[in-house]
Amino acid sequence: MVNPEAGFGVARNSLFSKYGLSVLNSYRNHAKKYGEALSRLTGMKGLEQHTMMPFRGLFDSMGKGVFRQEKHWCPECYLDAMRQSTLVYDPLVFSLMEVKSCPVHQLALVSQCPDCGATQQALPSSRKIGWCTRCGGFLGYMGVK
Ligand SMILES: [Zn+2]
Numbered sequence: 025m026v027n028p029e030a031g032f033g034v035a036r037n038s039l040f041s042k043y044g045l046s047v048l049n050s051y052r053n054h055a056k057k058y059g060e061a062l063s064r065l066t067g068m069k070g071l072e073q074h075t076m077m078p079f080r081g082l083f084d085s086m087g088k089g090v091f092r093q094e095k096h097w098c099p100e101c102y103l104d105a106m107r108q109s110t111l112v113y114d115p116l117v118f119s120l121m122e123v124k125s126c127p128v129h130q131l132a133l134v135s136q137c138p139d140c141g142a143t144q145q146a147l148p149s150s151r152k153i154g155w156c157t158r159c160g161g162f163l164g165y166m167g168v169k
């Protein structure tokens with residue numbers, strides 16, 4: 025974990041369970057510090073362009089009502105990534121409360137596994153993105169296999 029590099033202790037991991045991915049991808053101080061730490065650790069520049077940092081000033085300064093706490097996703101995006109053998113990832117826009125559907129597929133975003141109904145951790149600790157953190161099922165199916 026990048027907590028020490030970001031200047032946070034291990035106890036700060038509770039931020040992720042409380043605030044989800046907004047800790048990493050918002051425009052507030054934690055996202056800035058984690059972004060800087062990830063840049064130092066990976067040598068990659070411009071990581072803030074993968075956060076909401078460029079849009080700070082357009083939203084509530086405290087982030088209220090901007091980010092979802094639960095992960096939401098578009099099953100068709102996951103399925104497309106699998107079909108094309110590309111990396112499954114969660115677009116930043118899906119973490120925004122006001123975004124209710126996928127701009128590519130025009131499908132409503134979902135927040136529960138079609139197999140077991142579990143909501144998903146924003147940062148899964150044991151499975152890859154696109155797979156249920158409880159049952160292991162692929163989240164790209166919309167309840168029909
Ligand atoms: Zn989609």
Ligand SMILES: [Zn+2]
Pocket residue numbers: 137138139140141142156157158159160161
């Ligand atoms: Zn499941």
